[in-house]
Amino acid sequence: MAKVKYTPEQIIIKLREVEVLCGKGSSIAEAVRQIGVTEQTYYRWRKEYGNMDTQQAKRLKELEKENARLKKLPADIRR
Numbered sequence: 001m002a003k004v005k006y007t008p009e010q011i012i013i014k015l016r017e018v019e020v021l022c023g024k025g026s027s028i029a030e031a032v033r034q035i036g037v038t039e040q041t042y043y044r045w046r047k048e049y050g051n052m053d054t055q056q057a058k059r060l061k062e063l064e065k066e067n068a069r070l071k072k073l074p075a076d077i078r079r
Contacts, residue, residue: 008057011045018042 014035021031032042
């Protein structure tokens with residue numbers, strides 16, 4: 001099976017879809033299967049993006065990239 005890389009916006013949309021499906025009476029296992037991910041992926045996404053909207057998720061990813069870049073600076077200076 002090919003690995004699919006979802007953007008934070010797509011992840012949040014999929015999390016909302018699961019909420020809607022569960023609200024209509026589906027179990028989490030059924031809802032997750034319908035959106036095309038595993039339960040483990042769903043719970044990992046929910047842990048990271050659970051109460052965010054799309055703008056907050058986008059900002060989180062930008063800050064993570066910036067943090068990674070800043071962590072590399074001291075290593076580059078030492079060389």
